[in-house]
Amino acid sequence: MTNFQSYLLALLTAIIPHVCSADIYKVLWPEEAQKGNAGWNAVKIVNMTSNTVFDGSMSGVYTQDLSGLKKKIEVAQGVTYLTHHSLDATAVGGPAVIEFSGSDITFRAEAAIAVNPFEGAAPAYTYDVIYKVDVTTGEVLETTLVASSAEEANAAIAAGFTVDLEASNLDRTGAGTSFQSYANNITNEVNADIETNGGLVTKQLSNPDGTSLLRKEADGTVHIGQNSIVLADEAVSASGNDEVYSSSGVLQLGNNDQHRTVIKGTLEVPTPTLGSHAANKSYVDKGDAATLKTANKYSDGIGAMMMAATQVTMTADPGSKLNIGFGLGSLSGENAFAIGLTGSSNDGSFRYSVTASYSDYVDEVAVGAGLSWSLR
Incomplete structure (x- = not known):
């Protein structure tokens, strides 16, 4: 596959939903039961595909300032509250990872922030949290609090947090399953993007309506679109060169008069057969040479006609009252003859x-006449 094909495939796979292989990871979250011990808030990320391990930190999660949120709730309820951080408050195996790119991991932790009344019957405020953390430093880069009621959402917004409200009429505390899908469904707000630094294996990329967007045919050619632009590298092309062409037979570069096509290197085109065809240098050179040869022969024929006509008058007897004569001329292989009358x-x-x-090449008859008077 050529560099152009590889680039195009990488570009399309970044924006089109498809099934692809990816590395498998396991995340070992902080040991919250061992708070106070060295390294309790560390995180271990294991790439089970490449058998590599990274020891990182979640320190920023546990030191995040919640005083503003606590104050807003205390003002609203009129009682004292306590705050609590946790990445495993529900003991379901840890947060669900949403993305891991570079050194930044994005995940959702259930009941990660709890603001509970110190005493009394005031309501507790509990938030799932979507964190984005740089695991090399433990710094929290982004925080989104997920509220289950408008009251919780308003308190978090007033404290300056980014908030998602996930209100539901159902209360479910049983077993749950997390999964990942690249398909559009009734919960999508935006399309999901895919990042991969490894390989991609797929037979075809398709549009939502099922028509082909990108596919590789059995002959090795790569087709873009349903009625497609075709890319064929030298290993499978008929010419033995990398090829780009249209399956419909017409390939247009640009779509308005302001577009330019710039070519670096040599452009080769076949010998033209129509007036609208571009011409190659060999064809133009041959045409120029043929035109020059024709012009030379034409001028040589005219020169031969002039030489022949001159002979008629040069051989006339100036003392004769009436002369008839013939003349012959030749120049660079072109011949002519002339007949004339003088008196x-x-x-x-x-x-x-x-x-x-007359010259046979010029295929025309030239006629001349003249008068002269003796002045004395």
Whole structure:
């Protein structure tokens, strides 16, 4: 596959939903039961595909300032509250990872922030949290609090947090399952993007309506679109060169008069057969040479006609009252002949001449006539 094909495939796979292989990870979250011990808030990320391990930190999660949220709730309820951080408050195996790119991991932790009344019957405020953390430093880069009621959402918004409200009429505390899908469904707000630094294996990328967007045919050619632009590398092309062409037979570069096509290197085109075809240098050079040869032969034929016509008058007897003559001329292989009539008046006061010449290449007859008078 050429560099152009590889680039195009990488570009399309970044924006089109498809099934692909990815590395498998296991995340071992902080040991919250061992708070106070060294390294309790560390995180271990294991790439089970490449058998590599990274020891990181979640320290920023546990030191995040919740005083603003606590204060807003205390003002609203009129009682004292306590705050609590946890990445495993529900003991269901830890947060669900949403994305891991570079050194940044994005995950959702259930009941990760709890703001509970110190005493009394005031309501507790509990939030799932979507964190984005740089695991090399433990710094929290982004925080989104997920509220289950408008009251919880308003308190978090007033404290300056980004908030998602996930209100539901159902209360479910049983077993849950997390999964990942790249398909559009009734919960999507935006399309999911895919990042991969490894391989991609797929037979075809399709549009939502099922038509082909990108596919590889059995002959090795790569087709873009349903009625497609075709990419064929030298290993499978008929010419032995990398090829780009249209399956419909017409490939247009640009779609308005302001577009330019710039080519670096050599452009080769076949010998034209129509007036609208571009011409290659060999064809133009041959045409120029043929035109020059024709022009030279034409001028040589005219020169031969002039030489022949000249001979008619040069061989005439100036003392004769009437002469008829013939002349021949040749120049660079072109031949001509001429016939002419010359004479003078009885009193010799004026002379006249009429001459006609012909060349087979020029295929025209040239005629000339003249008069002259004796002034003294």
